[in-house]
Amino acid sequence: EVQLLESGGGLVQPGGSLRLSCAASGFAFSKYDMGWVRQPPGKGLEWVSLIYTAAIGPTYVDSVRGRFTVSRDNFKDTLYLEMNSLRTEDTAIYYCAKGGGLDSWGQGTLVTVTS
Amino acid sequence: DVVMTQSPLSLPVTLGQPASISCRSSQSLVHFNGDTYLSWFHQRPGQSPRRLIYRVSNRDSGVPDRFSGSGSGTDFTLKISRVEAEDVGVYYCMQYTHWPRTFGQGTKVEIK
Secondary structure, rough: OEEEEEOOOOOOOOOOOEEEEEEEEOOHHOOOOEEEEOOOOOOOOOOEEEEOOOOOOOEEEOOOOEEEEEEEEEEOOOOEEEOOOOHHHHHHEEEEEEOOOOOOOOEEEEEEOOO | OOOEEEEOOOEEEEOOOOEEEEEEEEEOOOOOHHHHHHHEEEOOOOOOEEEEEEEEEEEEEOOOOOOEEEEEOOOOEEEEEOOOOOEEEEEEEOOOOOOEEEEEEOEEEEEO
Protein backbone atom coordinates (compact mmCIF):
# COMPACT_ATOMS: atom_id res chain seq x y z
CA GLU A 1 0.00 0.00 0.00
CA VAL A 2 1.32 3.41 -0.98
CA GLN A 3 1.96 5.65 2.02
CA LEU A 4 3.15 9.24 1.98
CA LEU A 5 3.78 10.96 5.28
CA GLU A 6 4.52 14.68 5.31
CA SER A 7 6.16 16.46 8.22
CA GLY A 8 7.92 19.71 9.02
CA GLY A 9 5.04 22.15 8.92
CA GLY A 10 4.50 24.76 11.59
CA LEU A 11 4.25 28.42 12.45
CA VAL A 12 6.83 30.76 10.93
CA GLN A 13 7.22 34.51 10.57
CA PRO A 14 7.26 36.24 7.18
CA GLY A 15 10.74 35.99 5.70
CA GLY A 16 11.44 32.78 7.57
CA SER A 17 12.23 29.28 6.35
CA LEU A 18 10.89 25.76 6.73
CA ARG A 19 11.85 22.37 5.35
CA LEU A 20 9.10 19.90 4.63
CA SER A 21 9.71 16.18 4.31
CA CYS A 22 7.62 13.44 2.76
CA ALA A 23 8.49 9.87 3.71
CA ALA A 24 7.36 7.36 1.11
CA SER A 25 6.70 3.64 1.43
CA GLY A 26 4.84 0.87 -0.36
CA PHE A 27 6.24 1.58 -3.82
CA ALA A 28 9.55 1.95 -5.67
CA PHE A 29 10.12 5.60 -4.79
CA SER A 30 13.14 6.06 -7.06
CA LYS A 31 11.09 5.10 -10.12
CA TYR A 32 8.47 7.85 -9.75
CA ASP A 33 8.39 11.56 -10.29
CA MET A 34 7.09 13.29 -7.16
CA GLY A 35 5.14 16.48 -6.64
CA TRP A 36 4.03 19.04 -4.09
CA VAL A 37 0.56 20.61 -4.07
CA ARG A 38 -0.75 23.16 -1.58
CA GLN A 39 -4.18 24.22 -0.38
CA PRO A 40 -4.75 27.49 1.51
CA PRO A 41 -7.29 27.09 4.31
CA GLY A 42 -10.79 26.86 2.85
CA LYS A 43 -9.56 27.28 -0.72
CA GLY A 44 -8.70 25.19 -3.76
CA LEU A 45 -5.65 23.23 -4.83
CA GLU A 46 -2.48 24.77 -6.28
CA TRP A 47 0.25 22.72 -7.90
CA VAL A 48 3.65 23.82 -6.52
CA SER A 49 6.49 21.69 -7.82
CA LEU A 50 7.57 18.46 -9.50
CA ILE A 51 10.86 16.61 -9.38
CA TYR A 52 11.79 13.83 -11.76
CA THR A 53 13.08 10.41 -10.77
CA ALA A 54 16.77 11.24 -11.04
CA ALA A 55 16.23 14.60 -9.32
CA ILE A 56 16.81 16.45 -12.56
CA GLY A 57 14.90 19.38 -13.96
CA PRO A 58 12.62 20.29 -11.05
CA THR A 59 9.82 22.62 -12.03
CA TYR A 60 7.93 25.20 -9.98
CA VAL A 61 4.91 27.43 -10.15
CA ASP A 62 5.98 31.04 -10.71
CA SER A 63 4.86 32.21 -7.27
CA VAL A 64 7.46 30.04 -5.51
CA ARG A 65 10.30 29.86 -8.06
CA GLY A 66 13.52 31.19 -6.56
CA ARG A 67 12.22 30.76 -2.99
CA PHE A 68 11.34 27.05 -2.83
CA THR A 69 13.62 24.13 -3.68
CA VAL A 70 12.42 20.58 -4.17
CA SER A 71 14.82 17.68 -3.70
CA ARG A 72 14.74 13.96 -3.07
CA ASP A 73 16.83 11.23 -1.48
CA ASN A 74 16.21 7.99 -3.35
CA PHE A 75 18.14 6.03 -0.70
CA LYS A 76 15.93 7.31 2.10
CA ASP A 77 12.73 7.26 -0.03
CA THR A 78 12.11 10.83 1.02
CA LEU A 79 10.98 13.97 -0.79
CA TYR A 80 11.80 17.45 0.49
CA LEU A 81 10.60 21.01 0.01
CA GLU A 82 12.91 23.73 1.26
CA MET A 83 10.91 26.94 1.63
CA ASN A 84 12.69 30.28 2.09
CA SER A 85 11.56 33.90 2.19
CA LEU A 86 8.12 32.74 3.24
CA ARG A 87 5.16 35.04 2.74
CA THR A 88 1.75 35.15 4.37
CA GLU A 89 0.26 33.91 1.09
CA ASP A 90 2.29 30.68 1.43
CA THR A 91 0.03 29.67 4.33
CA ALA A 92 -1.49 26.35 3.29
CA ILE A 93 -1.66 22.63 3.80
CA TYR A 94 1.19 21.15 1.77
CA TYR A 95 0.64 17.73 0.24
CA CYS A 96 3.16 15.49 -1.43
CA ALA A 97 1.88 13.28 -4.22
CA LYS A 98 3.19 10.35 -6.23
CA GLY A 99 3.81 10.54 -9.94
CA GLY A 100 3.37 13.29 -12.46
CA GLY A 101 -0.32 12.50 -12.45
CA LEU A 102 -0.55 12.73 -8.64
CA ASP A 103 -2.08 9.30 -8.21
CA SER A 104 -1.60 9.07 -4.43
CA TRP A 105 -1.45 11.83 -1.81
CA GLY A 106 -0.24 12.20 1.74
CA GLN A 107 -2.32 13.61 4.57
CA GLY A 108 -0.64 16.99 4.34
CA THR A 109 1.26 19.27 6.71
CA LEU A 110 0.09 22.76 7.66
CA VAL A 111 2.38 25.73 7.13
CA THR A 112 1.27 28.99 8.74
CA VAL A 113 3.15 32.17 7.92
CA THR A 114 2.19 34.97 10.25
CA SER A 115 3.74 37.74 12.30
CA ASP B 1 -0.67 29.36 -17.65
CA VAL B 2 -3.56 27.15 -18.72
CA VAL B 3 -6.74 28.23 -16.98
CA MET B 4 -9.11 25.45 -15.96
CA THR B 5 -12.72 26.54 -15.54
CA GLN B 6 -15.20 24.25 -13.81
CA SER B 7 -18.97 24.54 -13.78
CA PRO B 8 -21.05 24.56 -11.80
CA LEU B 9 -19.13 25.59 -8.68
CA SER B 10 -21.91 24.24 -6.48
CA LEU B 11 -24.00 21.18 -7.31
CA PRO B 12 -26.87 20.08 -5.07
CA VAL B 13 -27.82 16.53 -6.03
CA THR B 14 -30.48 13.99 -5.11
CA LEU B 15 -29.33 10.57 -3.94
CA GLY B 16 -29.61 8.04 -6.74
CA GLN B 17 -29.75 10.71 -9.44
CA PRO B 18 -27.00 11.47 -11.98
CA ALA B 19 -24.61 14.40 -11.70
CA SER B 20 -22.26 16.05 -14.18
CA ILE B 21 -19.36 18.48 -13.81
CA SER B 22 -17.79 20.39 -16.68
CA CYS B 23 -14.14 21.40 -16.96
CA ARG B 24 -12.87 23.63 -19.75
CA SER B 25 -9.27 24.53 -20.45
CA SER B 26 -7.97 27.75 -22.01
CA GLN B 27 -5.72 25.73 -24.35
CA SER B 28 -5.92 22.30 -25.89
CA LEU B 29 -4.70 19.59 -23.51
CA VAL B 30 -3.50 17.33 -26.31
CA HIS B 31 0.19 16.69 -25.71
CA PHE B 32 2.58 16.56 -28.65
CA ASN B 33 2.74 12.79 -28.06
CA GLY B 34 -0.98 12.56 -28.77
CA ASP B 35 -2.14 11.85 -25.20
CA THR B 36 -4.41 14.15 -23.23
CA TYR B 37 -3.44 14.66 -19.61
CA LEU B 38 -6.56 15.56 -17.68
CA SER B 39 -7.40 14.12 -14.26
CA TRP B 40 -10.25 14.38 -11.80
CA PHE B 41 -9.88 14.39 -8.00
CA HIS B 42 -12.36 14.11 -5.15
CA GLN B 43 -11.76 15.68 -1.75
CA ARG B 44 -14.05 14.84 1.13
CA PRO B 45 -14.25 17.32 4.03
CA GLY B 46 -11.14 17.08 6.19
CA GLN B 47 -9.41 14.60 3.89
CA SER B 48 -6.68 14.65 1.26
CA PRO B 49 -7.68 14.63 -2.40
CA ARG B 50 -8.05 11.26 -4.10
CA ARG B 51 -7.57 10.78 -7.80
CA LEU B 52 -10.57 9.26 -9.57
CA ILE B 53 -9.77 9.57 -13.26
CA TYR B 54 -6.57 10.02 -15.26
CA ARG B 55 -5.94 10.76 -18.93
CA VAL B 56 -9.55 11.89 -19.41
CA SER B 57 -11.38 8.60 -19.00
CA ASN B 58 -9.31 6.02 -17.09
CA ARG B 59 -10.65 5.12 -13.64
CA ASP B 60 -8.13 4.61 -10.88
CA SER B 61 -8.06 1.30 -9.01
CA GLY B 62 -10.94 1.01 -6.55
CA VAL B 63 -12.99 3.83 -8.05
CA PRO B 64 -16.63 2.78 -8.48
CA ASP B 65 -17.81 2.42 -12.05
CA ARG B 66 -20.56 5.00 -11.46
CA PHE B 67 -17.79 7.56 -12.09
CA SER B 68 -16.84 8.23 -15.70
CA GLY B 69 -14.76 10.82 -17.49
CA SER B 70 -15.02 12.00 -21.06
CA GLY B 71 -14.03 14.81 -23.37
CA SER B 72 -11.31 15.98 -25.67
CA GLY B 73 -9.29 19.04 -26.60
CA THR B 74 -10.52 21.74 -24.22
CA ASP B 75 -13.83 20.33 -23.02
CA PHE B 76 -14.13 17.62 -20.37
CA THR B 77 -16.83 16.12 -18.18
CA LEU B 78 -17.01 14.02 -15.02
CA LYS B 79 -20.26 12.10 -14.62
CA ILE B 80 -21.65 10.24 -11.65
CA SER B 81 -24.36 7.89 -12.85
CA ARG B 82 -26.14 7.56 -9.49
CA VAL B 83 -24.98 9.77 -6.64
CA GLU B 84 -24.35 8.11 -3.29
CA ALA B 85 -23.94 9.80 0.09
CA GLU B 86 -20.16 9.17 0.09
CA ASP B 87 -19.79 11.22 -3.10
CA VAL B 88 -20.20 14.56 -1.31
CA GLY B 89 -17.21 16.86 -1.26
CA VAL B 90 -15.28 18.94 -3.76
CA TYR B 91 -14.24 17.73 -7.20
CA TYR B 92 -11.27 19.19 -9.04
CA CYS B 93 -10.01 18.75 -12.58
CA MET B 94 -6.30 19.15 -13.26
CA GLN B 95 -4.31 19.38 -16.47
CA TYR B 96 -0.82 17.94 -16.62
CA THR B 97 -0.08 18.49 -20.27
CA HIS B 98 1.38 21.97 -19.86
CA TRP B 99 3.64 23.65 -17.30
CA PRO B 100 2.75 24.65 -14.70
CA ARG B 101 0.13 22.05 -13.91
CA THR B 102 -3.15 23.77 -13.06
CA PHE B 103 -6.35 22.86 -11.23
CA GLY B 104 -9.91 23.99 -11.69
CA GLN B 105 -11.54 26.02 -8.91
CA GLY B 106 -13.42 23.01 -7.58
CA THR B 107 -17.08 21.97 -7.64
CA LYS B 108 -18.79 21.37 -4.32
CA VAL B 109 -21.24 18.48 -4.45
CA GLU B 110 -23.80 18.23 -1.68
CA ILE B 111 -26.97 16.26 -1.12
CA LYS B 112 -30.25 18.13 -1.45
